[in-house]
Amino acid sequence: MDVRLTSEQRQLRDAAAKLADDLGPGSVQELSDDDRVARLDKAVDGTGWRSLRADGASGVEVAIVAEEFARGLVDAAFGGPVLAGELTRHLGGDAAADTIAVAGHARDARGARRALALDGGRVLAHGLGAAVAGADLTRHTAEVTGAPEPLGTLQADAAGRWSALALVVTSADLVGVSRGAHALACDYAKVREQYGNAIGSYQAVAHLLAEGLALIEGSVSVLRHAAWAVDELGPAEAVRAARIAKLYCARAARTVCETAIQVHGGIGNTWECLAHVYLRRALASTDLFPVRLEDIHSGLS
Amino acid sequence: MDFRDSPEEAAFRARLRSWLAERAGTFPAAGDEYWARQGEWHQALYSAGFFGLSWPKEYGGHELPPVYDVILDEELALAGAPARPSLGYLVQGLGRHGSEELRRRFLPGMIDGTQRWCQGFSEPGAGSDLASLTTRATREGDQWVIHGHKIWTSYSDVADWCLLLARTDPDAPRHRGISAFIVSMHQPGIEQRPLRMINGVTREFGQVLFDGATVPADQLVGQPGEGWALAMTVVGHEREPSTLGFSARYGKLVRELTARAGERVPEELAWAEVQAEMLRLHVRRRLSEQLDGVVHGPDGSLDKLLMTWVEQSVGHAALAVGGTDDPELLGAYLYSRAQSVMGGTSQIQKNIIASRILGLGA
Numbered sequence: 319m320d321v322r323l324t325s326e327q328r329q330l331r332d333a334a335a336k337l338a339d340d341l342g343p344g345s346v347q348e349l350s351d352d353d354r355v356a357r358l359d360k361a362v363d364g365t366g367w368r369s370l371r372a373d374g375a376s377g378v379e380v381a382i383v384a385e386e387f388a389r390g391l392v393d394a395a396f397g398g399p400v401l402a403g404e405l406t407r408h409l410g411g412d413a414a415a416d417t418i419a420v421a422g423h424a425r426d427a428r429g430a431r432r433a434l435a436l437d438g439g440r441v442l443a444h445g446l447g448a449a450v451a452g453a454d455l456t457r458h459t460a461e462v463t464g465a466p467e468p469l470g471t472l473q474a475d476a477a478g479r480w481s482a483l484a485l486v487v488t489s490a491d492l493v494g495v496s497r498g499a500h501a502l503a504c505d506y507a508k509v510r511e512q513y514g515n516a517i518g519s520y521q522a523v524a525h526l527l528a529e530g531l532a533l534i535e536g537s538v539s540v541l542r543h544a545a546w547a548v549d550e551l552g553p554a555e556a557v558r559a560a561r562i563a564k565l566y567c568a569r570a571a572r573t574v575c576e577t578a579i580q581v582h583g584g585i586g587n588t589w590e591c592l593a594h595v596y597l598r599r600a601l602a603s604t605d606l607f608p609v610r611l612e613d614i615h616s617g618l619s
Numbered sequence: 620m621d622f623r624d625s626p627e628e629a630a631f632r633a634r635l636r637s638w639l640a641e642r643a644g645t646f647p648a649a650g651d652e653y654w655a656r657q658g659e660w661h662q663a664l665y666s667a668g669f670f671g672l673s674w675p676k677e678y679g680g681h682e683l684p685p686v687y688d689v690i691l692d693e694e695l696a697l698a699g700a701p702a703r704p705s706l707g708y709l710v711q712g713l714g715r716h717g718s719e720e721l722r723r724r725f726l727p728g729m730i731d732g733t734q735r736w737c738q739g740f741s742e743p744g745a746g747s748d749l750a751s752l753t754t755r756a757t758r759e760g761d762q763w764v765i766h767g768h769k770i771w772t773s774y775s776d777v778a779d780w781c782l783l784l785a786r787t788d789p790d791a792p793r794h795r796g797i798s799a800f801i802v803s804m805h806q807p808g809i810e811q812r813p814l815r816m817i818n819g820v821t822r823e824f825g826q827v828l829f830d831g832a833t834v835p836a837d838q839l840v841g842q843p844g845e846g847w848a849l850a851m852t853v854v855g856h857e858r859e860p861s862t863l864g865f866s867a868r869y870g871k872l873v874r875e876l877t878a879r880a881g882e883r884v885p886e887e888l889a890w891a892e893v894q895a896e897m898l899r900l901h902v903r904r905r906l907s908e909q910l911d912g913v914v915h916g917p918d919g920s921l922d923k924l925l926m927t928w929v930e931q932s933v934g935h936a937a938l939a940v941g942g943t944d945d946p947e948l949l950g951a952y953l954y955s956r957a958q959s960v961m962g963g964t965s966q967i968q969k970n971i972i973a974s975r976i977l978g979l980g981a
Binding site: 319320321322323324327378504507508516518519521523524525527528529531532535536538539540542543546547550562565566611612614615 | 972
């Protein structure tokens with residue numbers, strides 16, 4: 319038993335973190351900086367990470383990139399294309415410019431031309447229509463249009479693993495969001511002064527942030543196992559591991575993001591503070607492939 | 620990366636599992652009966668080669684990687700066997716701060732279970748603020764004389780020895796005036812007063828009054844005034860992932876509660892299951908990190924906080940399933956309240972996380 323990241327995985331994490339730090343939105347205003355988004359999108363394209371699975375990468379590597387991108391609020395598509403690629407990987411064909419369709423909408427649709435849905439075992443390709451407003455300010459949702467084109471059928475095992483990977487990608491996103499929101503709140507707590515002291519020096523504030531870090535550490539552990547399980551355990555066990563991770567990481571992320579808003583006080587409740595951008599992304603990632611507590615004991619579906 | 624057992628780990632697990640199967644039901648796993656026979660259980664584990672797994676061979680350990688302790692804990696929980704006696708922090712404290720002579724004299728008996736130990740740290744006026752302790756040790760010739768009052772001392776009534784913190788220099792700054800001693804519990808000048816915990820257990824917790832008990836000068840651990848450093852080692856190791864108090868038992872209780880709940884699984888139970896699984900995986904990650912030689916300082920406070928949340932979540936699940944009519948489940952719930960106090964309160968853990976990891980200056 320040894321569950322450390324390999325040195326290659328640590329390098330991947332560092333590279334994804336650097337890209338997110340360099341080109342992700344550093345403020346709410348930068349969310350509407352189209353030049354930045356174009357540069358970010360080009361840089362992500364250049365890494366080839368959207369086709370990680372087709373290139374033989376494990377669930378762990380996909381989760382590493384998803385986590386770092388969410389930490390930096392990366393607003394270029396990643397999870398959608400990766401999951402679309404996982405569908406076409408089994409069917410042959412070109413996944414470039416694909417994303418996924420879930421619950422009747424194309425998700426993570428920025429730059430996509432088609433959206434692939436898994437319906438039972440069948441993979442269906444949809445066209446993309448108008449943008450749909452949603453909670454998330456960093457990833458686009460769109461309507462799907464036209465008659466779906468059947469691309470083929472996945473074996474039950476492959477469909478099960480795809481579900482596990484989808485839960486892992488969104489769980490990794492939640493862990494990244496938690497880390498980003500928590501770092502934002504800690505930085506602020508060190509500089510914002512009230513009663514003559516940094517607010518982070520007061521136990522009432524410090525303890526909220528300490529709890530947040532413990533939740534993040536627990537999230538990292540449960541995610542690591544689920545990401546590993548995608549390829550290393552049987553599909554039913556992989557899905558169960560992923561459901562546990564999703565439940566834990568989603569609760570943790572909401573708490574940590576709410577804490578980030580609270581620590582920012584009045585400023586945290588304004589549009590210009592990034593805290594709500596993290597919370598919104600957390601809510602969207604929770605709702606995408608949702609898991610309820612009562613699902614833990616149900617079989618593959 | 621692999622969450623599975625290596626071939627060596629799997630072989631160890633199989634050997635342990637068959638040993639436990641032969642002894643199923645022999646030792647009580649909870650309540651006063653557990654505490655009454657804990658010493659016997661310790662020696663049975665030790666004789667079979669299943670105790671002191673990660674400790675040095677020269678003192679009776681096996682020098683195995685810390686993951687073996689996790690395998691042991693998992694299999695004990697699975698078999699419904701009693702917990703592994705929790706001694707790692709005392710072994711680390713004496714191992715790191717004691718002289719070679721003290722280590723040779725005391726560690727083998729501590730590890731093989733023939734000598735029982737307790738930890739005399741907390742006092743009525745010194746709980747979270749441990750450095751305010753007032754138990755005094757005064758040098759008289761070649762011995763020290765102890766006066767003071769220790770409390771919340773686990774298994775003090777059966778202990779042969781006490782690792783005791785006492786103030787030896789009342790004029791020194793308070794952290795520097797404390798020394799650590801190895802005190803025999805079999806002597807006049809020591810009075811035991813049992814404490815009854817809120818779940819009714821009387822054998823676990825005690826208070827100990829020292830009124831003129833003596834300790835030979837060669838049983839001072841380290842130099843006078845070095846007791847605080849030993850105390851920090853001990854409490855730090857109380858929060859180590861491999862000593863995270865038998866966390867595998869949470870998964871077992873959750874499985875039992877799930878079987879009892881039948882169709883209607885209360886939300887608290889489902890959430891406890893998620894949390895217990897998180898902790899199982901968290902311990903594995905932390906132990907793997909130790910392979911890099913990562914020394915667990917303040918990070919142990921994160922582990923302790925997570926474990927506390929899990930235990931108390933499982934406690935709430937026990938209450939949700941058993942109500943107040945099931946004495947065993949009510950006992951499990953009530954016992955879980957101690958977890959956010961023992962080994963440093965959750966508030967103290969959060970202070971440590973905030974100041975030493977997050978740098979918040981709290």
